[in-house]
Amino acid sequence: MHELSIATSILDAVEREGKLHPEASFKAVGLRIGEVSGVDIDSLTFGWEAITKDTEWESLKLVIESVPRKNRCTQCGNEFAVRDYEIECPACHSLATVNLSGDELDIAYIEAEELEGAEA
Amino acid sequence: MSRVVVEKKVLNENQILAEQLRERYRQNDVFCLNIISSPGSGKTSLLERTLERFPKDTRVAVLTGDIQTENDAIRLARAGFPVKQITTGGTCHLDARMIEKHLVGWDLGALDFLLVENVGNLVCPSSYDLGEHAKVVVLSVTEGDDKPLKYPSIFFKAELAVINKIDLLPYVPFDMAKARENIQKVHPGAEIIEVSCTTGAGLDQWLNWLEARREKAIGAPVR
Ligand SMILES: [Zn+2]
Numbered sequence: 001m002h003e004l005s006i007a008t009s010i011l012d013a014v015e016r017e018g019k020l021h022p023e024a025s026f027k028a029v030g031l032r033i034g035e036v037s038g039v040d041i042d043s044l045t046f047g048w049e050a051i052t053k054d055t056e057w058e059s060l061k062l063v064i065e066s067v068p069r070k071n072r073c074t075q076c077g078n079e080f081a082v083r084d085y086e087i088e089c090p091a092c093h094s095l096a097t098v099n100l101s102g103d104e105l106d107i108a109y110i111e112a113e114e115l116e117g118a119e120a
Numbered sequence: 121m122s123r124v125v126v127e128k129k130v131l132n133e134n135q136i137l138a139e140q141l142r143e144r145y146r147q148n149d150v151f152c153l154n155i156i157s158s159p160g161s162g163k164t165s166l167l168e169r170t171l172e173r174f175p176k177d178t179r180v181a182v183l184t185g186d187i188q189t190e191n192d193a194i195r196l197a198r199a200g201f202p203v204k205q206i207t208t209g210g211t212c213h214l215d216a217r218m219i220e221k222h223l224v225g226w227d228l229g230a231l232d233f234l235l236v237e238n239v240g241n242l243v244c245p246s247s248y249d250l251g252e253h254a255k256v257v258v259l260s261v262t263e264g265d266d267k268p269l270k271y272p273s274i275f276f277k278a279e280l281a282v283i284n285k286i287d288l289l290p291y292v293p294f295d296m297a298k299a300r301e302n303i304q305k306v307h308p309g310a311e312i313i314e315v316s317c318t319t320g321a322g323l324d325q326w327l328n329w330l331e332a333r334r335e336k337a338i339g340a341p342v343r
Contacts (some may be wrong), residue, residue, distance in 0.1 A: 002211075002212055002213055002244035002247060003214075003339070005211070007131055008132070009130050009131055009132075009133065009134075010130055012126060012131065012133070012171070013126070013130070017124060017126060021124060024122075024124070027121065029181075030321055031130070032122075035270045036275030036276040036306070037247065037273060038244070038246045038271075038272075038274065039247065054126050065307070070278075071308070085269060085272075085302075085305040085306065087304075087305055087308055095308075096308070097308050098306065098308055098309060099276060099307060102276065103273065103276060103277065104131055105129060105130045105131060105247060106127065106128065106130060106205070107126045107128045107129075107130055107229045108125070108127060108128070109123045109125050109126055109127075110122060110124045110126055110127065111121055111122070111123055111124075112122055112124055113121055114121070114122070
């Protein structure tokens with residue numbers, strides 16, 4: 001279970017961004033998590049709730065986009081989403097494909113609301 | 121409502137440290153391998169056999185991760201090469217900072233190989249870049265041929281899968297063809313080496329892989 005350390009890393013990043021944008025009130029953090037990243041989304045959400053409880057970040061939501069695995073066909077160059085470990089190229093039926101992505105563990109954005117009276 | 125575009129890896133801090141380690145390995149021509157497996161797959165035995173077979177003047181050092189104990193380091197130190205234990209105190213994976221901390225006192229310029237034995241766990245270590253040149257996953261035939269599908273992340277990232285304990289194949293319901301097929305489904309093109317640390321089968325192939333992979337990474341053979 002490393003989702004707790006991952007939740008902590010997200011919180012560290014949020015706190016750093018918070019210092020850069022003191023005029024903003026953060027509402028949500030957008031994450032992109034690949035389906036073969038090895039990160040369990042339920043455990044991550046649970047860990048996030050645990051570490052933000054009773055803190056100023058308690059209401060900050062995680063918005064998680066699960067990114068499917070993608071392969072590229074080495075024969076025809078087609079890029080396709082891999083479902084159920086079906087690595088055959090849907091365009092030319094070649095099995096000669098290589099992994100392209102699917103292990104993402106990224107913070108994409110933070111959604112913020114300007115605090116009242118803080119407009120420059 | 122506005123969006124602050126961040127576009128960062130969640131493990132950004134780890135990534136920065138990992139890149140620094142990679143640069144140090146590059147400057148010193150050290151080949152670093154991150155070896156990952158579940159507990160009991162025989163990762164330590166594989167390392168023991170590997171160190172025993174290395175010529176005595178091989179410039180190799182080992183970092184071995186464990187949640188609690190120093191047992192692995194004691195076992196590995198018998199071969200006479202420098203070994204340090206990284207006791208994580210509960211953490212289920214090694215991260216780049218732990219590596220950096222434990223490299224203190226070692227002269228990287230005096231090494232050709234740095235072998236990192238990660239904590240016994242198939243999931244968590246796969247998320248943390250340690251600055252290594254390659255990840256290797258060790259799977260034993262007692263674990264089941266569907267393991268690559270149950271734990272895809274490490275098989276997705278590992279260049280090489282070492283299938284260990286093949287001397288036990290007659291006694292377990294492990295289908296080697298199925299296991300190989302499952303590894304290829306998760307990681308088309310991944311290399312696979314079958315070994316037995318008991319009989320020594322496949323160990324030469326593994327040692328040859330190590331040497332060839334180092335040469336590919338460094339661009340020159342061991343001095
Ligand atoms: Zn194709």
